[in-house]
C-alpha cells in the first residue's frame with residue numbers, strides 16, 4: 309500500500325528543493341501518494357491566510373509531511389509560520405544531524421553528531437511585552453511587588469517558560485534516540501549557572517533521567533558558551549546533544565557550519581505521532597526560481613523521513629547515491645565546487661538527476 313504524505317513546497321527556493329527531493333525519494337521505489345498543500349506566501353495569496361486549516365488537517369491526517377522553507381512576512385499575524393506549525397502540532401523534538409560527507413567543503417572530516425532541540429517552549433513561546441505598553445508596565449510593577457527586582461520602565465520583556473513536562477519528554481527523546489541509533493553519549497547543554505530556575509530545572513531533569521540509562525548511554529553536561537567553543541575545537545568528542553529551544557537553534561546552525569553549511573543540513577520536527585521533515589535552511593529568496601541551490605539538505609531530510617517510515621533499505625540506497633554524487637564532485641551545485649563561480653557547477657534539478665541515475669545502478 310502506498311504511504312500518504314503531505315507535501316508543502318514552501319516559499320523562495322522551497323518548491324525547487326522539495327521537487328528535487330520528491331523525485332529522488334520516488335526513485336527509491338517506495339510507493340508514495342503525495343497530498344500537496346500550501347503554507348506561506350502562496351497560501352496567503354490563494355486563501356488569505358499563511359497557515360490554512362486545511363494544511364494543518366492534511367498533516368494531522370497523514371501524520372508525515374515533507375516541507376520546504378516558509379517566509380513569514382514581517383507584518384504578519386504569526387511571529388513565524390514555522391514556529392506556529394511546531395506548536396499547533398506539538399512537534400516537540402527538533403532533530404538536526406550534522407554529519408560530514410566526503411566531497412563537501414568542510415573544516416572537519418569526521419563529524420557525526422545529532423542536535424536534539426526542544427521545539428515548543430523557552431523564549432520561542434512567543435510571550436512578549438512591547439516597550440512602553442500598559443501591560444508591560446503592569447508586568448514590571450508585578451515583578452517589583454513579587455520579588456523586589458527593578459526593571460527599567462523603558463524595557464521590552466520576553467518570557468522564558470521551561471516546564472517539567474516539556475523537559476522530561478525532550479530529554480527522554482534524546483536518550484531513546486541514542487539507544488535506538490546506537491549512539492554512545494548524550495550531552496545536556498544549559499546555562500544553569502545563571503538561569504537557575506529555568507535551565508536549572510532542565511539540567512536537574514536531565515540528571516535524573518540519565519540515571520535510567522546508566523551502563524547504556526554515557527551522560528555529560530556542558531554550559532552553552534563552553535559548548536560553542538568545544539564544538540569548534542573538537543566536534544568529534546560529541547555525539548547526541550540535547551538543548552532547550554534557543555540554544556538548540558543557535559548550536560544547530562553552528563553544527564551545520566562544521567559540516568559544510570546550510571546546503572547540506574537536514575532536519576525533522578517530531579511529535580508523539582506526527583512528524584514534519586524539512587531542511588535547516590530558509591527560503592533564500594535571492595535564489596528563487598534560479599535552479600541554483602543545493603538540494604542535499606532537503607534530500608537528506610527525505611532520507612530521515614524514509615527511516616521514520618521504516619523504509620530503511622530505501623533510505624540507505626538514497627543516502628549512498630547522494631554520497632556517491634557528492635564524493636565524485638562532478639554533478640554538484642555551485643556551493644560544493646572549489647569556488648562559487650566554477651563554470652562546471654550544475655543546477656538543483658541536474659544534481660537530483662545525477663542522484664537518481666546513481667540510484668538505478670545501486
Ligand code: NAD
Pocket residue numbers: 325376377378379380390570571586587588589590591592593601602603605643
Ligand atoms: P536562508 O537559509 O534562507 O539563506 C541564507 C543563505 O544561506 C542564502 O543566501 C544562501 O547563501 C545559503 N543557502 C541557504 N540554503 C541553501 C541551499 N539549499 N543551497 C545553497 N546555499 C544555501 O536564511 P535567511 O536569509 O536568514 O532566511 C530567508 C527566509 O527564510 C526568511 O524569511 C526566514 O524567516 C525564512 N526561514 C525559514 C525557515 C523554515 O521554513 N524552516 C528556516 C530559516 C529561515
